[in-house]
Amino acid sequence: MTRSEVRAAFEDGPALVSYVAAGDPSAEATKEYVEALVEGGSDVIELGLPFSEPVAEGTTIQNAIKRALDAGMTPDAYLDLVRELDAEVPVVCMTYYNLIYQYGSEPGPEEFVEAAAEAGISGFVVPDLPVDESGPMYEACREHGLDLVFIVAPTTTPERLERMLDRTTGFVYVQGRLGTTGARDEVSDDTPEALERLRDADVPKAVGFGISSGEQAREVVASGADGVIVGSAYVDIIADGVENDQPTGAVADDLEALAAELKAGARKGLPEPERK
Amino acid sequence: MSGNRERTTGAQETRAGKFGAYGGQYVPEVLMPAVEELADAYERYVLDNEDGFVDDFRSRIEEFGGRPTPLSHAENLSERYGFDVYLKREDLLHGGAHKLNNALGQVLLAKYMGKERIVAETGAGQHGTATAMACAYLDMPCEIYMGRTDVNRQRPNVFRMRIHDAEVNPVDVGAGTLKEAINETMRDWATNVEDTHYVIGSVVGPHPFPAMVRDFQSVISEELREQSRERLGRLPEAVLACAGGGSNTMGAFSAFAGSAELPGAPEGTHEPAPDVDLVAVEAGGSSLGVDAEEGYAPNSASLSTGTEGVLHGARTKLLQTEEGQIVESHSVSAGLDYAGVGPELAALVDEGRVTPVNVDDDAALEAFHRLSREEGIIPALESSHAVAYLEEYDGDGPVVVNVSGRGDKDLDTVIEESAARDIDGAPTMEVFEE
Numbered sequence: 165m166t167r168s169e170v171r172a173a174f175e176d177g178p179a180l181v182s183y184v185a186a187g188d189p190s191a192e193a194t195k196e197y198v199e200a201l202v203e204g205g206s207d208v209i210e211l212g213l214p215f216s217e218p219v220a221e222g223t224t225i226q227n228a229i230k231r232a233l234d235a236g237m238t239p240d241a242y243l244d245l246v247r248e249l250d251a252e253v254p255v256v257c258m259t260y261y262n263l264i265y266q267y268g269s270e271p272g273p274e275e276f277v278e279a280a281a282e283a284g285i286s287g288f289v290v291p292d293l294p295v296d297e298s299g300p301m302y303e304a305c306r307e308h309g310l311d312l313v314f315i316v317a318p319t320t321t322p323e324r325l326e327r328m329l330d331r332t333t334g335f336v337y338v339q340g341r342l343g344t345t346g347a348r349d350e351v352s353d354d355t356p357e358a359l360e361r362l363r364d365a366d367v368p369k370a371v372g373f374g375i376s377s378g379e380q381a382r383e384v385v386a387s388g389a390d391g392v393i394v395g396s397a398y399v400d401i402i403a404d405g406v407e408n409d410q411p412t413g414a415v416a417d418d419l420e421a422l423a424a425e426l427k428a429g430a431r432k433g434l435p436e437p438e439r440k
Numbered sequence: 441m442s443g444n445r446e447r448t449t450g451a452q453e454t455r456a457g458k459f460g461a462y463g464g465q466y467v468p469e470v471l472m473p474a475v476e477e478l479a480d481a482y483e484r485y486v487l488d489n490e491d492g493f494v495d496d497f498r499s500r501i502e503e504f505g506g507r508p509t510p511l512s513h514a515e516n517l518s519e520r521y522g523f524d525v526y527l528k529r530e531d532l533l534h535g536g537a538h539k540l541n542n543a544l545g546q547v548l549l550a551k552y553m554g555k556e557r558i559v560a561e562t563g564a565g566q567h568g569t570a571t572a573m574a575c576a577y578l579d580m581p582c583e584i585y586m587g588r589t590d591v592n593r594q595r596p597n598v599f600r601m602r603i604h605d606a607e608v609n610p611v612d613v614g615a616g617t618l619k620e621a622i623n624e625t626m627r628d629w630a631t632n633v634e635d636t637h638y639v640i641g642s643v644v645g646p647h648p649f650p651a652m653v654r655d656f657q658s659v660i661s662e663e664l665r666e667q668s669r670e671r672l673g674r675l676p677e678a679v680l681a682c683a684g685g686g687s688n689t690m691g692a693f694s695a696f697a698g699s700a701e702l703p704g705a706p707e708g709t710h711e712p713a714p715d716v717d718l719v720a721v722e723a724g725g726s727s728l729g730v731d732a733e734e735g736y737a738p739n740s741a742s743l744s745t746g747t748e749g750v751l752h753g754a755r756t757k758l759l760q761t762e763e764g765q766i767v768e769s770h771s772v773s774a775g776l777d778y779a780g781v782g783p784e785l786a787a788l789v790d791e792g793r794v795t796p797v798n799v800d801d802d803a804a805l806e807a808f809h810r811l812s813r814e815e816g817i818i819p820a821l822e823s824s825h826a827v828a829y830l831e832e833y834d835g836d837g838p839v840v841v842n843v844s845g846r847g848d849k850d851l852d853t854v855i856e857e858s859a860a861r862d863i864d865g866a867p868t869m870e871v872f873e874e
Contacts, residue, residue, distance in 0.1 A: 215764075215765065217623055219752070220630070240763075262750040262751060262764040262766070263764045266763060271748055294465060297465060297466055317472075319634070320469060320470075320473065324472060339469070342632070
């Protein structure tokens with residue numbers, strides 16, 4: 165994959181970006197889940213590399229990360245998993261800065277970015293790395309042709325937004341509401357406003373934090389988003405599978421069905437003539 | 441105001457929030473505007489005394505807090521060690537610990553900023569208590585997060601917080617100690633950031649917290665310098681302070697390390713004093729080292745044994761695995777039980793200005809009983825670590841130990857742990873039990 169492919173994934177209508185935590189509940193299961201999510205219509209896979217202190221996550225993903233860590237997920241195992249993935253779509257690594265910083269023989273982001281690029285990662289989302297501290301990471305990503313995706317929050321000021329857009333490639337991650345990740349029943353009122361602020365930005369805009377249904381995906385795209393990002397709703401399905409001891413294949417089927425619903429919903433959000 | 445606020449050692453860049461290789465602002469974007477707003481408020485109100493903020497703080501910490509705290513000569517310990525031992529009595533500050541200096545400063549600052557709600561995390565409960573107290577005094581709603589393990593081992597402090605009308609939320613994930621409480625408080629802050637201020641309890645977190653908390657705590661070393669001149673006719677040979685996150689440590693050291701000072705500090709109380717040894721005493725727990733496989737360190741000695749990384753908003757020294765996963769720490773003292781440490785302290789250690797040492801759980805418990813028995817002062821288990829290091833201290837004195845807090849909150853732990861470990865000189869309750 166090259167850097168243009170994350171952006172390219174947004175070119176065929178509204179994109180579905182799907183998150184799961186790598187290794188939840190096992191690396192083997194993750195492979196099947198990712199394939200199912202792609203089968204269901206995901207255009208980008210956001211694959212979480214579990215960190216012990218996920219401060220930007222709500223309970224659902226926090227628990228997923230714990231399951232993955234308990235099952236032995238490590239940065240090296242993560243890269244192995246990425247190598248073995250049979251995904252036709254770009255994979256973005258979502259993790260916290262300390263894991264990137266510690267990887268390899270010298271502290272700093274270069275070694276992990278290089279290893280990730282070699283394994284087939286197309287970009288990064290690093291929630292605890294605001295644009296102000298992102299210099300070395302940004303340089304490393306540029307060097308290896310990877311995208312660095314920044315999260316724009318409802319609280320982000322115009323000055324900060326400008327600094328972020330300067331360094332954004334791939335897509336902009338629009339945080340749809342205050343707080344942490346987690347499935348919600350309704351799209352936040354903040355979302356249209358957040359998208360309006362980004363109207364002139366020459367980069368795809370994907371909205372995340374709280375989206376869990378096709379109807380919500382439709383609403384978000386109708387508000388002007390180029391894509392939706394969904395995580396906790398999938399992780400709820402995985403958690404349920406773990407709790408009820410369901411076979412991986414059955415969980416994968418449910419994931420595929422939800423992805424298909426979300427993708428169809430997102431398409432419905434487009435104005436009539438643009439629907440494909 | 442003396443014009444040397446910007447004079448710093450190489451490690452300390454107050455306005456930029458970087459201390460050598462450490463510090464910074466590593467937080468989710470949703471919090472960045474709040475962090476920037478706070479940095480701006482810190483510069484205006486704390487560094488520049490806008491609207492007389494620092495004067496207000498100084499007068500309240502005297503009137504409400506009871507400052508200055510005394511510098512007491514410990515006669516019996518002095519005799520035991522053959523050099524003069526003085527105790528800086530933060531245990532006599534209102535609430536029984538140095539924590540009020542910072543809590544009062546931050547809650548007052550939140551008022552000046554127009555914030556409407558306070559959240560805070562607490563480990564041993566002293567910071568939670570101080571914050572709840574400051575909120576009651578300044579009429580601010582307050583919510584405190586505390587790990588379940590700490591709730592269980594610090595019950596009196598939980599009740600004290602509730603007496604002051606604070607809501608206490610136990611955190612059940614992980615080991616249920618300070619690290620988990622911080623994560624949860626950050627989540628609350630991210631959800632309610634527009635009207636809420638997060639009162640971080642130590643010199644940790646994103647800029648401006650490490651510099652700001654240090655400044656509020658620097659009243660300790662300001663007084664310590666003045667009192668040393670008056671009482672000893674000189675500066676001490678060494679200052680010993682326990683280090684968990686490092687707030688009492690930085691408070692006791694800052695004026696000797698030449699760190700930035702609060703406006704209105706007495707003339708000459710923040711000159712660098714390189715001939716004063718600054719010793720940070722960490723919790724050696726039951727042994728040093730990290731069990732990477734178990735994700736566990738049986739200590740909290742991040743200055744002595746930690747490695748550089750990024751946690752809770754700052755780059756600093758951490759207890760972590762080679763891969764960068766943060767490990768659970770351990771100390772018999774809940775207040776020291778944390779896998780990170782303040783970035784400025786980490787930088788001062790790298791520079792050689794601060795010496796990190798550590799004592800183990802048993803030594804701390806012995807020191808707890810020694811100070812209680814020989815000087816009539818019950819120290820917090822945190823402070824007991826600093827007192828314990830006197831046994832190993834190799835010098836001529838005079839030495840000042842920062843007694844960061846009183847130990848009433850630790851009595852349950854001390855009764856239980858002393859009996860289980862057969863601690864030298866510990867009384868038991870067995871004779872009273874049927």
